[in-house]
Amino acid sequence: MRASVKAHTNIALIKYWGKRDEQLFLPTNNSLSVTLDKFYTITTVEFDELLQSDQFFLNGKQAESNEMKKVAQFLDRVRTKANRTIYAKVDSENHVPTAAGFASSASGYAALAAASAKAIGLNLNQRELSQLARQGSGSASRSIFGGYVEWNKGIEEDGSDCYAAPILDTDAWDLRVLSVEVTTKAKKVLSRAGMKRTVETSPFFAGWLEAVEEDLITIKQALQERDFTKLGQVVEANALKMHATTLGANPPFMYWQSATVEVMQEVQALRERGIEAYFTIDAGPNVKVVCQPEDEQKIHDALAFLHVVHDIHHCRVGPGITYLTD
Numbered sequence: 001m002r003a004s005v006k007a008h009t010n011i012a013l014i015k016y017w018g019k020r021d022e023q024l025f026l027p028t029n030n031s032l033s034v035t036l037d038k039f040y041t042i043t044t045v046e047f048d049e050l051l052q053s054d055q056f057f058l059n060g061k062q063a064e065s066n067e068m069k070k071v072a073q074f075l076d077r078v079r080t081k082a083n084r085t086i087y088a089k090v091d092s093e094n095h096v097p098t099a100a101g102f103a104s105s106a107s108g109y110a111a112l113a114a115a116s117a118k119a120i121g122l123n124l125n126q127r128e129l130s131q132l133a134r135q136g137s138g139s140a141s142r143s144i145f146g147g148y149v150e151w152n153k154g155i156e157e158d159g160s161d162c163y164a165a166p167i168l169d170t171d172a173w174d175l176r177v178l179s180v181e182v183t184t185k186a187k188k189v190l191s192r193a194g195m196k197r198t199v200e201t202s203p204f205f206a207g208w209l210e211a212v213e214e215d216l217i218t219i220k221q222a223l224q225e226r227d228f229t230k231l232g233q234v235v236e237a238n239a240l241k242m243h244a245t246t247l248g249a250n251p252p253f254m255y256w257q258s259a260t261v262e263v264m265q266e267v268q269a270l271r272e273r274g275i276e277a278y279f280t281i282d283a284g285p286n287v288k289v290v291c292q293p294e295d296e297q298k299i300h301d302a303l304a305f306l307h308v309v310h311d312i313h314h315c316r317v318g319p320g321i322t323y324l325t326d
Contacts, residue, residue: 001047001086003118004324007110009039009102010142011177011288013235013280014215015242016151017208018199024159025138028199029212032150032167032219033142036177037318039096041104043111045119051087058092074109074136075116081132082120090116097313102179103191103282109136110143114321129321130163146170146319148223150216168223170317175228176296178289179313180303182259189253191283194246201250208245212238228292232278235290239280257285259308270302 010033018028054072056063063071075088090112096104113133117124124132126144134141134151141163142149147170154162189197198205215238222231246253260281267279267289277291277299291299296314303309 001119001121002044003115004042004044005111005115005118006040006042006322006324007107007114007140007143008035008037008146008318008320009096009104009107010035010139010149011102011280012139012142012282013148013231013290014212014219014238015282016138017242017245018195018205019138020153021157021159022196024162025134025136026159026162027138027151027153029209030150030153030216031142032148032216033139034148034175034177035143035146035170035318035320036102036315038313038315039102039104039107040318041092041094041096041107041111042324043090043092043108043115045088045090045112045115047084047086047088047119049086051089054087055089056092057090059094070136071112074112077132077135078113078116078120078122081117082122084120086120088116088119097181103137103139105137106139106143109133109140110321112136113140114144114323118323126320127163127165130165131159134159134162134164144321147172147317166320167220170319173223173226173317174293175317176291176293177315178291178296178299178303179315180263180287180289180309181311181313182263182287182308183257183285183310185257185285187255187284189255189283194249194253194255194283197249197253198245202245202248204245204248208241211241215241228276232276232290235280236278243281255281255283255285260285260287262306262308263287263289263303266303266306267299270299275299275302 014032016031148168151164218234
């Protein structure tokens with residue numbers, strides 16, 4: 001009763017920001033992402049009748065108690081689905097630099113969902129795996145798939161219609177994402193807490209929900225037409241609107257640092273010089289830059305020149321989950 005799965009991170013082009021149900025990880029809006037090739041998690045799950053409790057090892061070390069608790073709660077969902085009470089040993093290798101601003105929880109819970117389901121004998125399709133992964137981390141629902149992926153918010157209270165689905169395959173449109181690392185400091189407001197505070201207190205949140213519906217229509221048109229300018233403009237605008245909601249929260253908070261703004265301004269300056277690049281930022285200070293292959297090196301060189309930039313990671317469009325053999 002053992003299985004190993006590799007899952008990749010993703011970056012939201014149209015952001016997920018706000019939950020309608022905290023326990024089931026049901027979002028207030030649809031989101032759309034691209035799965036990336038460079039960063040990934042490999043997780044092995046083995047269920048064993050002799051174990052008295054779940055065990056979780058991350059990068060070869062026993063995980064801290066809070067992480068162990070979250071994994072055990074997730075495995076409880078898998079056991080309930082399979083009608084089993086058996087415990088598991090989980091070994092997870094995380095190939096995601098946390099400072100780069102990519103949430104390792106997306107690849108982590110996508111890999112855990114697929115590996116634990118297979119190991120315990122559940123025969124779940126990709127939609128069902130997406131629903132399961134979502135209950136560990138919302139963005140993990142998208143990492144089940146490769147390419148360009150939309151996560152549907154659904155309307156049912158039990159989350160039965162809340163899952164991700166592919167929009168374009170991995171090889172359909174070759175775009176590049178540069179992850180620009182500007183800081184290694186831990187953020188003061190964690191994503192989950194920041195999202196909750198925004199939903200409950202920001203007067204700008206209602207405007208966000210209205211605007212994101214229009215942004216989804218625009219980006220789907222851009223993907224269909226392979227219109228990079230249209231895609232880049234809506235991606236950048238959507239990120240700015242998401243971050244604007246945090247400024248209206250009570251108390252207000254900001255994920256940007258001065259280095260974040262410097263990179264943003266350089267990206268906009270690149271466009272003025274005729275090099276198309278657009279930024280997006282998740283709930284943190286680091287910046288992701290979306291570009292076309294022919295401009296990738298020029299953009300890298302311009303950003304690497306900035307003294308605030310610590311590192312730049314080059315990513316391409318990546319695949320969905322892969323089942324590995326021992």
